[in-house]
Amino acid sequence: MPGKPAPMKKSPAKKAAEKAPEPAPEPAPARVEAPPAEAPPVDAAPAVKGEAAAPAAETPAAAEGVAPAAEEGAAAAPAADAPAADAPDADAPAADAPAAYVPAADASAADASTPDASAADSLAADFPAADDTTDAAPAEAAVVEKPPKALTAPHPAVPTSAPLNVSVDDLNETSLTIKWNEPQTIGDSGLDGYTIEYCKDGTTDWVAAQKELTTANRLCIHNLTTGDLLHVRVVAVNPGGRSEPGTLAQPVPIHEIAERPKIRMPRALRACCVRKVGEQINLVIPFLGKPKPVVSWLKDGKPLDTKRVNIRNSDKDSILFIRSAERDDSGVYEMSVKVDSFEDKSAIVLQIVERPSNPTSMKLVDSWGFNAALEWTPPKDNGNTEITGYTVQKSDRKTGEWFSVLEHYHRLNATISDLIMGNSYIFRVFAENQVGISETSAVTKGVATIHKTGISYKPPEYQERDYSEAPKFTTPLSDRSATVGYTTKLLCSVRGSPRPKIEWLKNQMIIGDDPKYRKLTNQGICCLEIRKPGNFDGGIYTCRAKNPQGEAIVSCKLEVKHIILPQASK
Template sequence: MPGKPAPIKKAPAKKAAAKAHEPAAKAPEPAPEPEPAPVEAPPAEAPPAEAAPAEAAPAEAPAEAAPAAEGEAAPAAPAEDTPAAEGSAPAGATANEEGADSTAPAEAAAPAAEDGAAAPAADAPPDAAPAEVEELPKAPTPPPPAVPTSAPLDIAVEDVNESSLTIKWTTPETIGDSGLNGYTVEYRKDGTSDWVVAQELTSANRYCIKNLTAGDLLHVRVVAVNAGGRSEPGTLAGPVPIREVADRPRIRVPRALRSRYVKQVGTQINLVFPFIGKPKPVVSWLKDGQPLDTKRVNIRNSDKDSIIFIRSAQREDSGVYEMTVKVDSFEDKASLTLQIVELPGPPASVKLVDSWGFNAALEWTPPKDSGNTEITGYTIQKADRKTGEWFTVLENYHRLTATVSDLIMGNSYCFRVFAQNQVGISESCAVTKEVATIQKTGIVYKPPEYQERDYSEAPKFTTPLSDRAATVGYTTKLLCSVRGCPKPKIEWLKNQMIIGDDPKFRQISNQGICSLEIRKPCSFDGGVYTCRAKNAQGEATVSCKLEVKQIILSDASKEKGK
């Protein structure tokens, strides 16, 4: 016999529902059974949505029967005879309260949501209008499909040894809107067609392929990858031998050959370009990107240098010479700009534009042949038709027009112009066809008229007199300075009295400096001295005070004097 089920504590709401239905459960009194087995009561009229809550009844049936079994006061009624079995018993209502209230509305709303229409509310009147259905938004326009990038550029070997190969490259020219995810590096051995992936995706622009076998010839390619797929591969120009390079090639260009090398036509050219590299590098030369003409230029190569030799240089030998030394996949390049120059040709034309007074204006055009270098200036010469001798007027002149001056009246002149470059002056010249004749004209000299300026100015003392103190018997001098135009007349006054020609006083006025010398003054010569300057524009005065002091001798000095 199975054990009794454990009592289950009921929620307050469930206990109230159980007490409300107790009389209906006790109505029939069948024969008591020791312990009734719980039987599921299938709902008679329950909808499919309530099937899940109805299954919870067997769990509650033993819980409700547990108090009866403990007290054995009222035996549990069989499930078949209870009102719950008929679908209208309170037990079914209890089960509906516990589970169906929360589950049935959600399950009942599911079909309505699947149909895409809003279900009418249970309390809505029958004539209520249905809810409006919202329009679904339009699907956005799909973006254009991604496009692969262009091929990586400038695939080159950076380093190689007997077990690894390092290559480098530059970013593709066209990447596109989808960006760049990375690069895939692949290689294959010479003679095979199977490409081996060395690196799936790398963001760097260089990669080292390791664990290689010495002596192999490898072809390497790089592919750019983005959302559009793989790009066209960028491939090395040729296979790379996997071996150790003892000494990489390098050209040591002499300092004199690093800039433009200029020589004259007909000179011999013999230039040496040292280099290093091991094993022996392969040397090649190009001129302006094309192979050299061995009939004009001789190249002699050794293990350490390369010599370029031209027996007699000509203008057509000018150009850019490029030397390349190569050891396996490593190479070094150097260039030489050779310029062969010669004397320029004469100016294309020269003409006399105008002549006036003692002057003549000339104009000319640059030479057609500059001598393979720039024109540095022109030399202009003149010749008198009477003597026919040429004289240089202007030298190293840079303009295309000039004015020749200081020509002699009554003479006729012709002119010629030479072109000049860094080699020298042109051998020929351009001569004017016209002749400049300087006409004789009557010349009357008329001096220029100048308006006289009025410099009249009233006297003004620039340095006043200063008060002085003199000693009896010692000559003293009063000084001041004055200016004015016309030259002012100077007068000296003592206590407002004109001194005049008193021999005791000496009056001097020179270049505006006025002085009054008082010879051996006595105590009566003290007072106020005034200097007065007068001219037609006005007068000015300046004064000072002179004090003449007496020397007081002590008694001892008087005795010595006796």
């Protein structure tokens, strides 16, 4: 009868684990199963009390990519150490099974995924070997946690570039004001500020002008000694350190400036100064400044050609003189006056112009009726100024004289009208700018001939108006009274077409050629003059007007009175 096996003692680690309180459940991380590996055959231990033997599951150490126990120095006890014949206790493990086998490739991959070797050692220490395990429950699939990503190291801070355009803004006997522009390249680290340093000429002892950095682009340095000659530099500072210094071009003498230099440009020269070719140019530009400023001139950024341009300077002005202007004298003339480190600049734009060349070509496009169509191209040389128009002229081949038909014309094509039938014409065109028209012209090669065509003129027909009208008295005769022996007249007016014939009647009797009566008719005014009427000349007088259209009559009564003399006169 076999003897009863001795009870297996629990390890201290397991006792501590049983006494410790269970930790709060944590969210299960994503489970990643290790790829199946062909493990070497392991002799399974006999089952205890009908329980199945614990499967050879992968240990957490193997799941985390830890090398096999034999490589880590924690190899499992061989199966021979366990008694094969004796039945194990129920609480004892099935057998001292070897640790799960991890292929070399997986082990190397696990080693590569771990941050370092110390991390793998710590993982091996946290998970005990198989001989320390007393529970017979099957192990769950290994849980793999992704290692944290390594943080990218930040780029090292880089200093900025040097400040730009360091210059003197103000100066007196005890202070100096410097201004500058920010560096061209600042970088991602930004800009903390500027430090200004100065030193005397001939020394290398740079002194900071301020205790703290300044963010402004201007600084006044106080408490300087009159007569010193100072070098000044500006340094930009950021987390990357100090930049290259931006320095003044020349050292600055510390003294008072009596009057800053200033150019007083005349108003007429502030805009573009236009002169004709061959003209004399004499420009006087006054300026201010004490002591006497140093005057310099540049043309288009280069020194002047003294053979073409003369400069005369005095204490108060500078004169630019050109004896005979040419097209090449056009450009931007820059004047500069300087007193120590103070400077003032001004520019004059000089434009030398002349008449343009003739248009490139001119052609006769078409001619019809009394019209001719023309086209031409602009001149190659516009005289250094814009073209303001064109002048078109025509010439009759019979006379050969030229006449202007278009002036100050802006287009490059035109139609000439009102040409004479039967004549032939040629045309020419001149270009024009603010100086004048071109000396030569472009002439058409073709001739515009206005052909004669048969034209029959038929005057319009108008129906003559019938002005015939029957006689009509516009002013009738009026009754009259006459005195015996005094001549009297009877008047009336009549109209009619054709002119009516006038007859006078007395008591319905036609008055003939009796010398006592005088008949007058003028412009429709009819008059009957009765010379020295007697007692028997009274009665009814009638005027009758006749023409082919009809007749009209008008009558009046004439009464002849006697003169009664008083008895005394008898």
